[in-house]
Amino acid sequence: MARYDGSVSELVKPVGTRAIARDAVRARISEVAVDLFDTHGFDEVTVEQIAAAVGVSTRSVHRYFPAKEDTVVADPAGLGERVRDAFAARPEDEPVWDGLLASYEALLAAPGRDEQRGKKAMRVLGSTPALRARNLEKHLLWARLLTPLVAARLGGRDAPLRAEAIVQSSLACFDIALTAWAESDDETGADLLRRTFAALRPAA
Amino acid sequence: MARYDGSVSELVKPVGTRAIARDAVRARISEVAVDLFDTHGFDEVTVEQIAAAVGVSTRSVHRYFPAKEDTVVADPAGLGERVRDAFAARPEDEPVWDGLLASYEALLAAPGRDEQRGKKAMRVLGSTPALRARNLEKHLLWARLLTPLVAARLGGRDAPLRAEAIVQSSLACFDIALTAWAESDDETGADLLRRTFAALRPAA
DNA sequence: CCATAAGTGGCAGAGACTGACAGATTGGGC
DNA sequence: GCCCAATCTGTCAGTCTCTGCCACTTATGG
Structure with missing residues (x-):
């Protein structure tokens, strides 16, 4: 397609x-x-x-x-779709939180990403309300792609509501980790991502 | 003061x-x-x-x-400060997630809030990217007020990072619940808030 | 009653963004 | 190699948001 x-x-x-x-x-x-x-x-x-x-x-x-x-924020490569596809490829029985973490990790490991450039962009991005807002907007777009998949895996009562909460929270974690990564010198993005994700867990 | x-x-x-x-x-x-x-x-x-x-x-x-x-988004009453104060007043030994939930609930129960007007505002707010973005910006402001308090209660490794993740996730839940409330007819805001918060839980 | 502070409107201007048009450049078919 | 068409670009004119400035009115407090 x-x-x-x-x-x-x-x-x-x-x-x-x-x-x-x-x-x-x-x-x-x-x-x-x-x-x-x-x-x-x-x-x-x-x-x-x-x-x-x-x-x-x-x-x-x-x-x-x-x-x-x-x-600054533009997304020419369709990263949102990339994350969605990555998540869709995760095993059915894997906990969604782990699946989401893995999907974001795959994004970090992507090839074309220049470390220095990425950090500078993230720093600029955090420095201005207008840019932060635009970035969050992009994440809402990603959320719209991910939520249906997560809802399908969750099932049970309030699945759409819970799925949205989980997806948006995971995106918040992603953003927080990237921001911390941009400020820090020696931390790796993947490690920060894991540690941020460790702060929360979907209720069974 | x-x-x-x-x-x-x-x-x-x-x-x-x-x-x-x-x-x-x-x-x-x-x-x-x-x-x-x-x-x-x-x-x-x-x-x-x-x-x-x-x-x-x-x-x-x-x-x-x-x-x-x-x-549409304006915050003349200083709701952010109100949430912060509400959270600061919660008992020390209460789990932070419960404390945050209670703080937002207190906001919903606030007096001057006109139901119909509030719903219409939320609906308009969700209908346009520019407004959604501004709203998220406001939440980031709230997050800056709440994160230090949460970090202090958490302690342990990566406390600031984990606090930020928890606070921003709670704000996402707050937003999701309010949005759902605006679309729905017979649900109460408090109930939706509780059910949305139930989807996640900070890892011990 | 008056001096001062607060509120308002009008004006000019910067900056982001859009549509329309015209000219230049390039791609592919022959 | 050549030509037609698609694409790309710059210029121009115009709208809309937002700001600083100034003059004018109105309310407040001494």
Whole structure:
């Protein structure tokens, strides 16, 4: 099933030189924006300045990213779907909490992730209310993908309600772990994730 | 300790006719705005229209509410502080999860809360990404107030990390319960809150 | 009764974002 | 190699949110 979500990047490699260029420009804008935000602060940097630094027009920046915040939060690779698929692949009889932890862990181990860049992005992301909010919005999107799967595995009374509580809590843990990881020097993301998840447990 | 946070409303009653008028205007703007958003959608309503409907200038609307979203999400009564104080008053040896649940319950039972208005506000709040985001932002503010208290009661390894996970998860449950309450007709908020909280439990 | 503080409206302007249009570039079929 | 079409880009005009500033009115307290 070839999912085509408007973004150009395919599962593994973008096909065609055009798609490659597009993804490259996108990545470049994001990189420049994060750098500018990191040094001057999100509110002090205008889209015009980002555009100038990259060497494109303001209009083009808005073509790649519908909102200024998306230059930091954007999710071109469809990570949400990736987590959902990872969770769907977990064994049926595994406790959901463990399954969720494993699914997020798989995300951390993903290849294309540059450590330094990721940490800087997370730091910038935590520094401004607008960005934090946008990030949480993204997580709500993920939650909508995960909740049905979790509800199906739970069964019993109030399954949808309980599933939503568990999924959103797990996403909160994911976020907390990543934030802690961005601040710390020598901790690994996977370890922090495990320790954060250890704080809670779905009631039987 | 007379906390004076820039808002005029005091703990119980605003003193002085001026403060009364101010709070009344504020409430009126919020009411009108929520109604307009409910019927036409958040994005389709301009601040100018809200101002016209209330009978004030656009400038004044922005004086009462720094952002358009705040007409729905605003927290004039300092609910965050109220939750914090409620939790601080819980017995030391009570499990934190129960203490948090009780603190939110106290909020639901608060007097000035109009059922119908509250439900409509929650429904509008869930209907637009911008509003959801602002609401989550408010919860992060609450989290910052609660986390230190919870961390102090937890103790042990990774106390701050675990406290944050627990607090944010509890806030997620609070939000989920309120959302479910807004959609439902005959369920009580307190009952939904208890059932949502029952889905999770901090690991010993 | 008056000086001061508070509230309000109008105005100008910055910044984010959108739609429309025109020109440039590139891809694939021939 | 060539051409048509799809794609990409920049420019322009315009809307909307939000802010600072100033003038004006009104209520409050001495």
